[in-house]
Amino acid sequence: MTTPDVVFDFARAERMGLDEAVLCAGKSSGQIATILRQAQHRGVGLLLTRLSADVHATLLPEFATQIDYCGISRTGFFGPMRPVTSTGMVAIVAAGTSDAPVAREAERTLRHAGVEATVIIDVGVAGLWRLMNRVEDIRRYPVVIAVAGMDAALASVLAGLVAGLVIGVPTSVGYGAVEAGRTALNAMLASCAQGLTVCNIDNGFGAANAALRALAIASNKKDCTPWETQPSSHANS
Numbered sequence: 001m002t003t004p005d006v007v008f009d010f011a012r013a014e015r016m017g018l019d020e021a022v023l024c025a026g027k028s029s030g031q032i033a034t035i036l037r038q039a040q041h042r043g044v045g046l047l048l049t050r051l052s053a054d055v056h057a058t059l060l061p062e063f064a065t066q067i068d069y070c071g072i073s074r075t076g077f078f079g080p081m082r083p084v085t086s087t088g089m090v091a092i093v094a095a096g097t098s099d100a101p102v103a104r105e106a107e108r109t110l111r112h113a114g115v116e117a118t119v120i121i122d123v124g125v126a127g128l129w130r131l132m133n134r135v136e137d138i139r140r141y142p143v144v145i146a147v148a149g150m151d152a153a154l155a156s157v158l159a160g161l162v163a164g165l166v167i168g169v170p171t172s173v174g175y176g177a178v179e180a181g182r183t184a185l186n187a188m189l190a191s192c193a194q195g196l197t198v199c200n201i202d203n204g205f206g207a208a209n210a211a212l213r214a215l216a217i218a219s220n221k222k223d224c225t226p227w228e229t230q231p232s233s234h235a236n237s
Contacts, residue, residue: 025050045079047112073104082114090117091141095124095148105204149173152184159193
């Protein structure tokens with residue numbers, strides 16, 4: 001059953017290899033409940049993004065208790081989820097602890113797709129030794145998501161040190177002149193590091209999906225999905 005303002009895309013995974021996700025910001029608890037009810041009826045799992053603690057608390061108990069909720073990333077897992085089928089492929093590197101919410105959003109998005117990422121936090125270039133102590137570890141990953149606010153120098157430095165794909169995520173962390181992340185975004189876009197790819201401000205979800213597309217291409221699978229071929233718990237009933 002659907003309502004006029006809820007038209008859900010359950011065919012996205014089949015069409016493009018990426019599961020549908022629910023952006024909860026701006027949606028009422030009733031609208032979210034409608035979506036969850038549809039997913040439950042079909043037996044599919046969903047990733048919920050930008051789900052505030054307040055909205056999560058107002059969901060009907062039948063739904064709220066079934067959500068694996070992370071308050072840091074404001075994400076939730078609802079229903080069946082893919083098992084981990086890929087490890088050691090993605091590193092998420094965050095400049096500061098304040099960037100953790102965006103880094104964790106990327107981590108949870110990848111985990112929902114069956115990809116377990118390594119998260120390294122508080123290695124900003126203001127204390128360059130912190131990054132250099134970890135750089136050999138980071139170099140082992142084919143995909144690196146660089147999360148940074150303020151001047152966002154971490155992305156340029158990483159893209160100049162590692163051979164893998166570097167996906168920059170500017171964050172809105174910082175004071176005054178950071179302009180809610182615009183300075184970080186412009187700094188990443190203007191980077192002289194070759195091949196740095198940049199997502200929108202605070203968009204850990206988008207960076208994770210870019211990583212999933214890259215892994216799908218690297219895996220050279222006809223269905224363009226980065227996870228192992230198996231009966232999917234997300235298949236439409």
